[in-house]
Amino acid sequence: xxxxxxxxxxxxxxxxxxxxxxxxxxxxxxxxxxxxxxxxxxxxxxxxxxxxxxxxxxxxxxxxxxxxxxxxxxxxxxxxxxxxxxxxxxxxxxxxxxxxxxxxxxxxxxxxxxxxxxxxxxxxxxxxxxxxxxxxxxxxxxxxxxxxxxxxxxxxxxxxxxxxxxxxxxxxxxxxxxxxxxxxxxxxxxxxxxxxxxxxxxxxxxxxxxxxxxxxxxxxxxxxxxxxxxxxxxxxxxxxx
Ligand code: BLA
Numbered sequence: 001x002x003x004x005x006x007x008x009x010x011x012x013x014x015x016x017x018x019x020x021x022x023x024x025x026x027x028x029x030x031x032x033x034x035x036x037x038x039x040x041x042x043x044x045x046x047x048x049x050x051x052x053x054x055x056x057x058x059x060x061x062x063x064x065x066x067x068x069x070x071x072x073x074x075x076x077x078x079x080x081x082x083x084x085x086x087x088x089x090x091x092x093x094x095x096x097x098x099x100x101x102x103x104x105x106x107x108x109x110x111x112x113x114x115x116x117x118x119x120x121x122x123x124x125x126x127x128x129x130x131x132x133x134x135x136x137x138x139x140x141x142x143x144x145x146x147x148x149x150x151x152x153x154x155x156x157x158x159x160x161x162x163x164x165x166x167x168x169x170x171x172x173x174x175x176x177x178x179x180x181x182x183x184x185x186x187x188x189x190x191x192x193x194x195x196x197x198x199x200x201x202x203x204x205x206x207x208x209x210x211x212x213x214x215x216x217x218x219x220x221x222x223x224x225x226x227x228x229x230x231x232x233x234x235x236x237x238x239x240x241x
Pocket of ligand 1: 070085086099101134138230
């Protein structure tokens with residue numbers, strides 16, 4: 001059900017950037033499972049280009065049981081711009097959750113003025129998708145902007161409202177990066193390296209998907225997928241579960 005989202009993202013990436021395919025570690029690029037009620041497949045894609053050091057997206061298709069489109073786009077370390085984060089989930093008919101955000105690396109006023117406030121007009125066009133749901137796994141004040149789209153919704157709304165919102169957020173994200181000035185001072189660049197690494201660490205430790213990956217593909221595969229592909233700059237905690 002999220003395939004039109006993937007197609008839009010792919011087309012728009014290829015039209016606007018000079019993409020280069022990035023290898024995905026052996027065995028993590030795709031997997032299939034017969035463990036659940038219906039067969040599940042997971043497949044991922046990864047690219048880079050001068051503006052973005054890592055562009056990744058993953059599609060999980062387990063029929064009615066689960067449809068997921070997840071994507072994270074990391075700017076090159078010479079840009080302090082937010083990370084584009086997309087998480088579109090559907091479990092059965094009842095639970096559809098959509099999250100789209102420009103995920104800020106810093107929270108100071110200057111950064112917020114530069115990168116978060118410009119999202120406001122766009123955000124206001126999709127007020128129905130900005131639900132104050134409260135987060136169980138993540139902290140809304142860390143790596144989320146106040147203009148994130150976060151909604152529990154239904155199939156009809158996904159097609160009629162979420163797809164145009166997604167297209168709007170994605171194309172405005174391209175516009176933001178195209179206007180950004182690359183950092184030249186090595187210590188400024190180093191600060192971005194660290195901030196993006198912290199984002200990976202935070203995300204790997206909180207990721208609510210580990211259980212989902214684990215139930216379909218086993219805990220060892222789930223760990224590798226998380227630490228060797230999704231959030232590869234995170235270091236696994238010494239104490240494991
Ligand atoms: C929630 N994301 C979730 C949930 C799952 C995933 C299973 C919990 C749904 C629930 O039962 O409430 C799934 N997360 C994934 C998958 C991947 C993943 C499949 O990383 C990887 C393939 N999540 C992101 C990104 C954002 C994000 C980039 O990966 C940012 C836009 C947001 N996901 C996000 C939020 C929630 C969520 C805000 C709600 C979590 C909460 O309540 O704290």
